[in-house]
Amino acid sequence: MQLDIDRLIAYFGGVNALAEALKAHDPENAASTAAIYKWRTRGSLPLAQLQKLTALAEAQGRPLDLNAFLQQHTTLEKQTMPQNNRVIIFDTTLRDGEQSPGAAMSKEEKVRIARQLEKLGVDVIEAGFAAASPGDFEAVNEIAKTLTRATVCSLARAVENDIRKAGEAVAPAANRRIHTFIATSPIHMEHKLKMKPAKVVEAAVKAVKTAKEYTDDVEFSCEDALRSEIGFLAEVCGAVIEAGATTINIPDTVGYSVPHKTEEFFRELIAKTPGSSKVVWSAHCHNDLGLAVANSLAALKGGARQVECTVNGLGERAGNAAIEEIVMALKTRSDVFGLETGIDTTQIVPSSKLVSTITGYPVQPNKAIVGANAFAHESGIHQDGVLKHRETYEIMSAESVGWAANRLSLGKLSGRNAFKTKLADLGIGLGSEEALNAAFARFKELADKKREIFDEDLHALVSDEMHSLAQDAYKFVSQRIITETGEEPRAQIVFSVKGEEKQAEATGSGPVDAIFKAIESVADSGAVLQLYSVNAVTEGTESQGETSVRLARGGRVVNGQGADTDVLAATAKAYLSALSKLEFGAAKVKAQGGI
Numbered sequence: 001m002q003l004d005i006d007r008l009i010a011y012f013g014g015v016n017a018l019a020e021a022l023k024a025h026d027p028e029n030a031a032s033t034a035a036i037y038k039w040r041t042r043g044s045l046p047l048a049q050l051q052k053l054t055a056l057a058e059a060q061g062r063p064l065d066l067n068a069f070l071q072q073h074t075t076l077e078k079q080t081m082p083q084n085n086r087v088i089i090f091d092t093t094l095r096d097g098e099q100s101p102g103a104a105m106s107k108e109e110k111v112r113i114a115r116q117l118e119k120l121g122v123d124v125i126e127a128g129f130a131a132a133s134p135g136d137f138e139a140v141n142e143i144a145k146t147l148t149r150a151t152v153c154s155l156a157r158a159v160e161n162d163i164r165k166a167g168e169a170v171a172p173a174a175n176r177r178i179h180t181f182i183a184t185s186p187i188h189m190e191h192k193l194k195m196k197p198a199k200v201v202e203a204a205v206k207a208v209k210t211a212k213e214y215t216d217d218v219e220f221s222c223e224d225a226l227r228s229e230i231g232f233l234a235e236v237c238g239a240v241i242e243a244g245a246t247t248i249n250i251p252d253t254v255g256y257s258v259p260h261k262t263e264e265f266f267r268e269l270i271a272k273t274p275g276s277s278k279v280v281w282s283a284h285c286h287n288d289l290g291l292a293v294a295n296s297l298a299a300l301k302g303g304a305r306q307v308e309c310t311v312n313g314l315g316e317r318a319g320n321a322a323i324e325e326i327v328m329a330l331k332t333r334s335d336v337f338g339l340e341t342g343i344d345t346t347q348i349v350p351s352s353k354l355v356s357t358i359t360g361y362p363v364q365p366n367k368a369i370v371g372a373n374a375f376a377h378e379s380g381i382h383q384d385g386v387l388k389h390r391e392t393y394e395i396m397s398a399e400s401v402g403w404a405a406n407r408l409s410l411g412k413l414s415g416r417n418a419f420k421t422k423l424a425d426l427g428i429g430l431g432s433e434e435a436l437n438a439a440f441a442r443f444k445e446l447a448d449k450k451r452e453i454f455d456e457d458l459h460a461l462v463s464d465e466m467h468s469l470a471q472d473a474y475k476f477v478s479q480r481i482i483t484e485t486g487e488e489p490r491a492q493i494v495f496s497v498k499g500e501e502k503q504a505e506a507t508g509s510g511p512v513d514a515i516f517k518a519i520e521s522v523a524d525s526g527a528v529l530q531l532y533s534v535n536a537v538t539e540g541t542e543s544q545g546e547t548s549v550r551l552a553r554g555g556r557v558v559n560g561q562g563a564d565t566d567v568l569a570a571t572a573k574a575y576l577s578a579l580s581k582l583e584f585g586a587a588k589v590k591a592q593g594g595i
Helices: 005-011 015-025 033-042 047-059 107-120 134-146 160-170 186-193 197-211 230-243 259-272 292-301 323-332 345-359 380-388 416-425 433-449 455-471 511-523 567-584
Strands: 088-091 124-128 151-157 176-183 218-223 247-252 280-285 306-309 474-482 490-497 500-507 528-536 545-553 556-564
Touching (some): 015 033, 015 047, 088 323, 107 124, 124 134, 124 160, 134 151, 160 197, 176 197, 176 247, 186 197, 197 218, 218 230, 259 292, 280 292, 292 306, 292 323, 416 433, 433 455, 455 556, 511 567, 528 567, 545 567, 556 567
Parallel strands (some): 124 151, 151 176, 218 247, 280 306
Antiparallel strands (some): 474 490, 490 500, 528 545
């Protein structure tokens, strides 16, 4: 009978616990985490290592009876394929979404979003591309340490260094995945990779085997799959399944496909691929033709049981499939799809607003599900019908996606502990007493200005405070704006640059122009303003204004955000935040042209 390696490792508390114990017991000859994963992959281990485990158990005071590990038990915890009607939701907001121009996030911001995604019920969170930069590695690693339920995933090219970085980054996670990829379309293999098909297959297999040293949960993607030759694609997929891949992702990398073709493609590919029933098939669709959600749903009809998507459809170029639209389409039209997800739909709107606040990408008012107008009815006939019976013009309720219950049960008399508890409920961890005290002081100021406080106010306030404390070399101090009809507006502004206070003054065609020109009279950044937007964080005239500024210079694009009940103060904060990122932020390696 064969030794049950999984149960044997579990007896010592799992891979990481066993590696630590072996290191403590015999530092000179301890097996590494990667080596222990190899034991699991092979289903066996060297006799010398078995003897070390026996000695370790003796040292721990629990002699090891190997006979107990010879029989296979059906109750073992192993990765199970999803039920036929269960769709795995794979969110890539923190990786593909971050590739939107200027949408780069700090480690703290990524952790806040990751916590909210776990609260939303996302199954797999692609936390980033660990090999891109030390900052990206740290963010993925911190998320891996923080989350307890969702699977934490890191993307890696089919390159050994990338995969090992990914494996190290996700190692602390309770549930971990490595997502590796290589291009398979003729145009990509010839012009980008400059590799023959046989070499692509070889690289794919090697990548999966390397990833298996770190985790049993390995996803493989065929970049530009929907423009690949289906026979070759079946060969690649069959080879990586044999190598140990557990999820196969078929991306529409350039948003080229249309729904009926996508469904046909998935059906044919799954039928032609050896071992196709052993894996979960996944779709990752881009929105270049506005068909990302439609193509994702078509892939599900064709046999996919994982969908890769982002909050608000954020992503490169025209973006990705929007998680909110996919989830609500499956829920609302269960009669058509007969599929379900594990998503708590009441967390959709809070997730949308948090991502919008942190990235500086506002949600268009007529956006499905999460747009401000999604449940608004202007037509008199519609209003009358909804008042008499909601289902006449609404196919889902606003409450079902989280458009209610977002008021904060705190006011200006609330204490610091109540404020801290509410932040924890929202998944916000400030990391230091200094940051908490500063945010609490800002909250008190806001409570004096606003009668009603919303969750969104807190997210905007904390984002603004975290930028000010930790990230921005340029910091807002104060300003005076003089404007009168028929007169040229003048801005007098005080701000600091790495602690050194600066004063500036300028006129402009309007107060915003005057603010920007005043700042630039000192900064002289040479940046081009690409975007300036203002959005009310919540309803009412007392609402905080949330401003976004996008600057570009020398091929780099950055976003800055600011929030204040004074929109002009928020404007100055946003411009200074963008300058900080442009002047002092680190550039990152891009993972690819977009899976």
